[in-house]
Amino acid sequence: MSKKRGSRNRRTPAGADWPRCSCGCQAVLRPAGEVCGGAKPGTMAYVCPRYPECDSYVLARSDTQKPMGTLAWPELRRLRRAAHVSFNRLYESGLMTKREAYRWLSGIVQAPMAYAHIGYLGEYYCRVVIEESEKLLARNTPKEPKSSQTEGRERYASTYRRGTKAG
Numbered sequence: 525m526s527k528k529r530g531s532r533n534r535r536t537p538a539g540a541d542w543p544r545c546s547c548g549c550q551a552v553l554r555p556a557g558e559v560c561g562g563a564k565p566g567t568m569a570y571v572c573p574r575y576p577e578c579d580s581y582v583l584a585r586s587d588t589q590k591p592m593g594t595l596a597w598p599e600l601r602r603l604r605r606a607a608h609v610s611f612n613r614l615y616e617s618g619l620m621t622k623r624e625a626y627r628w629l630s631g632i633v634q635a636p637m638a639y640a641h642i643g644y645l646g647e648y649y650c651r652v653v654i655e656e657s658e659k660l661l662a663r664n665t666p667k668e669p670k671s672s673q674t675e676g677r678e679r680y681a682s683t684y685r686r687g688t689k690a691g
């Protein structure tokens with residue numbers, strides 16, 4: 525246990541990759557219930573130390589305690605929730621598999637797969653994801669189930685699923 529400390533851990537006790545608030549402060553880990561309602565007991569959140577003056581936080585994963593993205597202020601939290609709803613419908617509707625949806629997201633936000641998560645998005649890309657998801661869904665949701673066109677669309681959707689390797 526006498527390993528030399530790497531320079532990696534020298535900057536701050538929590539490590540250089542410890543989440544920061546957009547105001548520049550290093551986040552503190554607090555019970556999520558202190559900042560948002562509806563969080564499961566035991567859930568933690570990375571919160572700006574200036575909270576509530578600076579109302580920014582992000583939830584931590586319950587298994588690893590790692591942040592689920594970057595700290596978000598109220599408007600960004602609202603946009604991320606909306607983006608999640610639209611994005612989830614891409615695979616919940618059967619239009620894509622979940623894997624395909626994340627690959628699509630990766631292309632839309634021009635980020636590698638590891639960072640293609642709503643929790644990393646800023647306001648601009650949240651709006652892009654909402655817009656593009658809604659466009660795709662509108663194009664692929666049959667409006668009137670009476671015509672034979674509907675059947676064609678469904679056949680197209682299943683072909684699309686089959687034709688794409690989903691891992």
Ligand SMILES: [Zn+2]
Pocket residue numbers: 545546547548549572573574578579580
């Ligand atoms: Zn802050």
